[in-house]
Amino acid sequence: MNKAGNGILGLGPNNGSNIYKAISTTTGAALLDRIFLQNLTTPNYLTVLLGRSGDPTDFYGGSLTIGQVIAGFEDILKEPKLSVVNSIADDLHFQVLLDKNGLIGPDGKPIVIHTKVDSTPNEDQVTVVLDTGFSLPQVPSSVAAEIYGGFLGAQLVDIDSVGKIWLLPCSQEVNITFKFNNKSYPVHPLDVTLDPMIIGMSGVVDSEGQPLCIGTFQPFTYDTGAEPSYDMVLGMAFLRNIYVLMDYGDFILGSDQKAAPYVQFLSTTNATEAHADFVKVRLSGADNTVNPAPKLRGFHSVVYYIAIAITLVMIMVVTALFFIFRARRRNVERDKISFLPNFAQESGASCSGG
Numbered sequence: 001m002n003k004a005g006n007g008i009l010g011l012g013p014n015n016g017s018n019i020y021k022a023i024s025t026t027t028g029a030a031l032l033d034r035i036f037l038q039n040l041t042t043p044n045y046l047t048v049l050l051g052r053s054g055d056p057t058d059f060y061g062g063s064l065t066i067g068q069v070i071a072g073f074e075d076i077l078k079e080p081k082l083s084v085v086n087s088i089a090d091d092l093h094f095q096v097l098l099d100k101n102g103l104i105g106p107d108g109k110p111i112v113i114h115t116k117v118d119s120t121p122n123e124d125q126v127t128v129v130l131d132t133g134f135s136l137p138q139v140p141s142s143v144a145a146e147i148y149g150g151f152l153g154a155q156l157v158d159i160d161s162v163g164k165i166w167l168l169p170c171s172q173e174v175n176i177t178f179k180f181n182n183k184s185y186p187v188h189p190l191d192v193t194l195d196p197m198i199i200g201m202s203g204v205v206d207s208e209g210q211p212l213c214i215g216t217f218q219p220f221t222y223d224t225g226a227e228p229s230y231d232m233v234l235g236m237a238f239l240r241n242i243y244v245l246m247d248y249g250d251f252i253l254g255s256d257q258k259a260a261p262y263v264q265f266l267s268t269t270n271a272t273e274a275h276a277d278f279v280k281v282r283l284s285g286a287d288n289t290v291n292p293a294p295k296l297r298g299f300h301s302v303v304y305y306i307a308i309a310i311t312l313v314m315i316m317v318v319t320a321l322f323f324i325f326r327a328r329r330r331n332v333e334r335d336k337i338s339f340l341p342n343f344a345q346e347s348g349a350s351c352s353g354g
């Protein structure tokens with residue numbers, strides 16, 4: 001329920017507008033198309049800078065501009081231009097390619113992701129949608145498990161109003177980084193996990209009454225179809241860490257501009273400052289995160305303990321075989337000892353008889 005207004009103004013390209021499909025004239029064009037067409041000399045781009053609730057150092061209230069850049073953030077115009085890819089005609093999105101091995105997990109290692117987009121120009125890269133309409137980014141379940149499943153106390157639950165989601169202790173710092181065009185974009189740990197109160201959930205605690213937070217990178221809550229055009233949706237939990245410029249290029253109805261659409265990112269998160277923010281907000285200023293890397297748990301620890309179990313079994317088998325072999329050898333030697341005196345006695349009797 002939107003208590004602050006009477007509707008939602010979509011900011012997507014015109015091609016995906018159901019209203020335009022029904023009216024088929026510029027009168028039914030999407031909001032940004034109509035704004036851009038009013039002044040064809042204005043750059044056809046939109047910029048977004050999102051704020052973070054409870055951030056102790058950065059106080060962005062959230063800004064959106066059309067055709068101009070926010071003062072102080074002009075460097076975004078110098079950033080690499082990421083081409084918009086894999087969009088289908090009836091469902092255009094701003095979606096770009098993540099670098100190969102471009103999602104770095106909490107352990108500092110790349111998370112393996114395999115694209116399911118058949119039309120991708122590069123099978124080594126996954127396609128991500130940028131969408132401010134998603135508070136919780138949508139990712140494959142394996143990716144969410146790699147981000148959260150290795151921490152003690154982490155658990156995957158199914159909540160009616162939210163869907164499947166990871167919960168873990170609010171005191172646990174989780175750090176991940178995305179890479180686009182060889183540039184790193186760290187995600188603030190206050191964005192990787194979220195206080196449930198922020199989205200209206202209360203009383204989320206573990207068996208010992210300790211508060212649990214929501215893992216914001218959520219396993220897909222919907223079916224992406226048999227032939228998806230993207231692999232994940234990076235919503236607000238990621239977008240709060242960048243200033244983003246989306247150039248609509250030739251998405252604009254009736255425009256003479258022929259340039260292809262593109263996206264530019266300017267990182268707004270400093271990893272060192274972000275850690276200090278987490279300590280202040282979640283740990284009451286007491287930094288006990290000497291090593292914030294994940295502790296063994298879940299499928300990570302399963303592999304670990306299976307390896308240990310196999311090793312122990314092998315040791316037990318080898319030990320058992322050793323004792324069996326030694327016991328048999330002793331029996332053979334004892335038989336020889338018991339046989340030789342009899343043989344000597346028989347031989348001695350024969351000689352004395354001679």
